[in-house]
Amino acid sequence: MESIRVAIVHEWLENWAGSELVIEQLIKCYPDAKIFAVVDFLSPKDRARLGGREIQTSFIQKLPFARKLFRHYLGLMPLAVEQWDLAGFDVVISSHHAVAKGVITGPDQLHVSYVHSPMRYAWDFQNTYLRQSGMHHGLRGLYIRWLFHRLRNWDVRAAAGVDAFIANSHYIARRIRKTWRRDAAVIPPPVNLERFSVAQQKKDYYVVVSRLVPYKRIDLVVEAFRNMPERKLIVIGGGTDLELVRERAGGAPNITIKGHVSDSELQSTLGGARAFVYAGEEDFGISLVEAQASGTPVIAYGRGGACDIVQPGVTGLLFDTQSAESIVAAVQEFEKHEQNMTPELCHQNALRFSEDLFRSRFTAFVEQEWREFMPSRSYDRI
Template identity: 60%
Template sequence: MKIAIVHEWLDSYAGSERVLEQLFEIFPQADLYAVCDFLPESERAFLGRRVPRTSFIQRLPRARRWFRYYLGLMPLAVEQFDLSGYDLVVSSSHAVAKGVLTGPGTLHVSYVHSPMRYAWDLQHQYLRQARMERGVKGALTRWLLSRMRAWDFASGARPDVIAANSSWIAERIRKSWRRESVVVHPPVDLEGFPFQAAKGDAYVVASRMVPYKRIDLIAEAFRQMPDKRLIIAGDGPEMGRVREAAGTAPNIEICGRVSQADLVALLASARAFVFAAEEDFGIGMVEAQACGTPLIAYGRGGATDIVRPGVTGLLFPRQTTESLIATVTQFESLSIAPEACRTNAERFSREVFRDRMLGLIREACAARGMEAP
């Protein structure tokens, strides 16, 4: 069986690249296609000796730094890949990869991290953050997003089978593309986050400081709970707002960016990991659970797949300080076993991901009368 894997773009080793790495474990013989490849040498080890086949965007002016500004050309770019000689195409998509063209003799299975967020329900949030709600730039951006939304809907019909990375994303796919999908949670490196039964007294937040993560909400809530310690790790454009929300509260410690070793130590010793974002999945929550640490998370998005309420943590129903404070108070009356948290995390291991993806692909092959890989 001749197999191709189509990835969005390569510029850092992050969450979608961890999915790509596990797809290589399943299909080591697969060829790799990507819109562009600007991955630093220090992060290329997971590719092995593979040389990605890239699109014309790779050669456009200043593409290394500004390739995302060519988003409007990316649909055309992925449609230029000639995949006619492949029996199986697996795409890993959060924007355009699922839009590759395949013939009737090719099975296309797409692992979808999300429909194109900024073209659908997050359009207005994106325009606000980019300060393009008005003016000529705003009008041009709205026009481009309208075009991208139409293409995203049309190309959502192209995969034969869709795997969604969470139940939340499965619902987004149903709403945006009118397609059904199978939930296959992304792979998490549990070995990098060892179990620890002994916990400290501090609640922990570890995140990029960007608006939708709502770290400011967490800081404000704990400022109103002076008897509860909070440690905030991370950095980003919202740092000033987070510091303002924390004020001079002596129970809140903001330590900025930390090393991987320090991050693991923080998660392992935390009384609970606090998460206030509406996230597609939320790998950080699984990493905390792997350490045996309970979760207090906003009850929308991927958190609903991860948290087992009352067993491995709690969900707060509204994205408000009052809701979070009430849930922290409720949490302190519970007794959550660290072992239950670790067991819960094992549902999201890399091995489970590989087994589920391979099983899904084999089922699709059988349904089409194809020889399975």
């Protein structure tokens, strides 16, 4: 596909996270691709990971207070992505969790959408989002419900313009099927496994690494370990739920809340832990793969992307209910079989999610879709 012109469409560029890791690898797949994003506020350090290339942004980039409040312009984002002129490209690849797949393409353009998630807050997580943000009552809540209604209608229309979907997990593939009535191939996102190595010796503590936000349910992990004072827990990460997590910890001496740490400390802490404990329902769960790459078993809620990552009884354990009681029972069950979940097995399991495998799987998928797309395009030109 050397002569094929490629455009990569991303939602927004603000901080370096999982979706930006995908863009970084897509650029390696298609070095000459042009990148489009609703806004671009990356730091110079993060921009270097994109080769320092110019990003084509939308009109939202120049709206008042966009740097800090661009998410407040969500209602304008469908209009923004529809304004880009992509006529000069043969293949359009959208990296989607909100509006990116809504770009307009023509009958001679192949549109492949890599989906991190359908809009959670507009679809099946709407009521949860409204409750957690305090907007489930009043005029503001009514406005948000009306906005989400309009976004859902637009979202279904936008999905019809995509030629092929790729989901980052089987869980997201099911959500795509439920939301848009479309099938999706599954290609796990890339994880930089080279950062992590298997520790020579485990220590006597458990760990969780996560943004401290409501749906991650770190509060449940902390509550569970407060009820297990003989077991140590280290919490790494920051976010809006930091004070709630500290409150749930209640000053328990067996729980250490570290906030953000250096990369070297993260690596050593993950590698030394008996197990990584996680209670959130993730679309995929890169931190779970990082734990496995460190040779650390994972104890996780058995919904979402964790089911694609953890091999129960071999590299970890899955529990059925999001509750502190279920976490306590899962930790106790894990300790009965801990000797079977060796660091080597965990590390080997993580290799399924390498950056090299992502690139080879993704390019093979796009090339196959292009070969199938070409005959119809040629026929239209006769």
